[in-house]
Amino acid sequence: MSSCVSLFIFTQAYDIPRLRQDVLDCFYHCYNDEQDYGGFLLGAWDHGIAYGKTAPSSPIRKLLVDAYRMFMIDDHGGKVTNITEHPKEFLLDVLQSYVDATPKQIQTPYESTGLNPCDYYEHASKAEQQACKIRVKF
Numbered sequence: 001m002s003s004c005v006s007l008f009i010f011t012q013a014y015d016i017p018r019l020r021q022d023v024l025d026c027f028y029h030c031y032n033d034e035q036d037y038g039g040f041l042l043g044a045w046d047h048g049i050a051y052g053k054t055a056p057s058s059p060i061r062k063l064l065v066d067a068y069r070m071f072m073i074d075d076h077g078g079k080v081t082n083i084t085e086h087p088k089e090f091l092l093d094v095l096q097s098y099v100d101a102t103p104k105q106i107q108t109p110y111e112s113t114g115l116n117p118c119d120y121y122e123h124a125s126k127a128e129q130q131a132c133k134i135r136v137k138f
């Protein structure tokens with residue numbers, strides 16, 4: 001999935017919103033559907049790239065933070081053991097996501113929420129969001 005981080009940055013640099021949605025769909029699939037995460041884990045290095053090349057409002061930042069909070073896994077192949085390698089700004093966003101989460105989201109993070117691609121698509125309106133479909137099926 002490291003290449004997805006780079007591709008997302010590319011879509012921002014060249015303003016390709018449909019491809020950006022496809023990249024977000026790829027993240028969604030890897031986190032929500034794949035479930036064994038083999039080969040899909042992101043870690044401190046990827047978070048550093050994403051945070052170094054995107055604005056604070058970027059949907060990829062929100063997605064990486066939400067996924068980290070929900071699944072608490074990283075590219076060391078399992079449960080998070082060392083958070084000090086991650087960018088400080090990322091860790092602050094993770095902490096803020098805990099503050100903003102509902103008690104149910106924290107108690108049963110994966111079962112209660114999962115990831116919803118629409119939360120990251122940057123829809124221009126509610127109507128657009130309601131008409132939205134995930135375009136990429138794996």
Ligand SMILES: [Zn+2]
Binds near residue numbers: 121128132133
């Ligand atoms: Zn949508």
